[in-house]
Amino acid sequence: MIVPGLSRVMFAPLATLLFLSLNCLAVVSAKIGTLHRRQYFYVGQSYVGQGNSSIADGQMYVEHLIPAKVSQPFPLMMIHGHDMTGTNFLNTPDGRTGWADYFLSKGYEVYLVDQPARGRSPYQRDIDGITSTNTTFIVESRFTAPERFKLWRQASLHTQWPGNGSMGDAVFDHFFASTTPSLESDITTAEKVKAAGSKLLDQIGPVILLVHSQSGQHGWLLGDARPSLIKGLISIEPKGPPFIEAVFSNTPSRKFGLTDIPVTYSPPITSAADLGPVAVSNDSFTCFQQRSPPRKLINLAQVPVLMVTSEASYHAVYDDCSVQFLQQAGVSVEHARLPDLGIHGNGHMMFMEKNNLQIAEDVLEKWISKTIHH
16 A cells, blocks of 8 residues: 555656666666677687697687677678777777777677787797887877877878877877787788688678778788678778888888789789889879789679878878779779768877767668668
């Protein structure tokens, strides 16, 4: 029996308590991100003789995140850049949710890897070769505070890093602590990622592949090796430009165009020299492209590509050259220049910056929906 009057006294506080509890739950949920399960495994190892026994080498750590409700047909597979690990995409250095959480919230499964010989993928000193690590100067001047150093024309436009981007700032210190030694040899790295990545695709594919910076060439290699298992390739400021370094040096590099190791061309090449290269003026920067008639990247041409370039990164100097090279080789590329889309102030580490979720929503997910889920 409910006593008149007493019910109002008791239920009003209960209603208030329920309201506060729901609001607290929302706040907690916002902090911890999307509900999901987590698994991990390794792929790609081989056994190498060591004295009278063997050790494992070449294995790649894979972290599999599964949302409570999977609603998308293809998972995302994300590969980090130089000196980085798969933690790049989990959350930002100042504690906000990252791109992995954003895509989990949209119903995608997500696979994050640590490149072989990096992070949670074991490094074997006597097999894998020399490693090196970026200094604070390189990280500050190229990634977190380029506006202070102005090493390229667009650097002064950088505004989106969460903090002042310098050593001693809490956000910078947290980010810099996450950097790890990387193999110095781009050729060795490419061979290892191609081998382990191909096995991973065979195991989990098909996927939407997202790569960044150094792993840009791994995207082209995996697209060439397993075109039927990559439904779309999102390349965030991939390593480039074709055939040569830029901005910080002008040494020859990537002799197969955008890769350090061979990819499939038609007509076939007998050596990298068959590709050219020839100089082509591109605004204020000189690109190098194939000589005419250009050979086609016949496998990679089966994969739709989105390349994303920010406003203030050093990639704003030359990503157009990489796009032109791919298009010349018959690859379908959509180039999203963030300032053209009204998204300003970003640098090379856009997925960590203050507007990271706007980029995921307005650029990446929009392209996936239009290109893959149409």
